[in-house]
Amino acid sequence: MPRLPTALTCVVIVACGLGVRALWDGAFPKYAxxxxxxxxxxxxxxxxLPRIRPLVAAAVSAGLSWAIEFAQLWEIPEPLRPVLGSTFNPPDLLxxxxxxxxxxxxxHRLRAQQG
Incomplete structure (x- = not known):
C-alpha cells in the first residue's frame, strides 16, 4: 500500500475518533x-509494513487491542492510562x-483493485 494515503488514513482515523467523542454521548462514541x-x-x-497481508494486519491489530484490554485487569501506570485505558470492559473485545x-x-478490496 502507498505510504502517503496510509498516513492520511491514520490522520482521518484520529480525527474521526475525536469527532465521535465531541459530537455524541453514551455508548456509541465509546464503542466507535x-x-x-x-x-x-x-x-x-x-x-x-506496506506489504503486510490484510489478514495478518487484522489479526495483529485485533490481538494487540485485546492484549491491551486484558492488561487493564491489572494496574496500568497512571501516565499510560490516557492511551491504554484503565478499566477492563468485555464488550470492548467485540x-x-x-x-x-x-x-x-x-x-482486501483495495489490494484486489490494484491487481
Whole structure:
C-alpha cells in the first residue's frame, strides 16, 4: 500500500475518533472509539509494513487491542492510562474485532483493485 494515503488514513482515523467523542454521548462514541483504536493500529501496521497481508494486519491489530484490554485487569501506570485505558470492559473485545474486520475488508478490496 502507498505510504502517503496510509498516513492520511491514520490522520482521518484520529480525527474521526475525536469527532465521535465531541459530537455524541453514551455508548456509541465509546464503542466507535474502540473500533477506531484498532483501525489506527491496523493503519500504523500498514504504514510500517506496506506489504503486510490484510489478514495478518487484522489479526495483529485485533490481538494487540485485546492484549491491551486484558492488561487493564491489572494496574496500568497512571501516565499510560490516557492511551491504554484503565478499566477492563468485555464488550470492548467485540468492537476491536469489528474494527479489525472492517479494516481487513477495505484493505482486501483495495489490494484486489490494484491487481
Amino acid at each position: 472509539g474502540d473500533a477506531l483504536y484498532t483501525a489506527l493500529i491496523y493503519a500504523l501496521l500498514v504504514l510500517a 468492537w476491536y474485532a469489528v474494527g479489525a474486520a472492517a479494516c481487513w475488508l477495505v484493505h
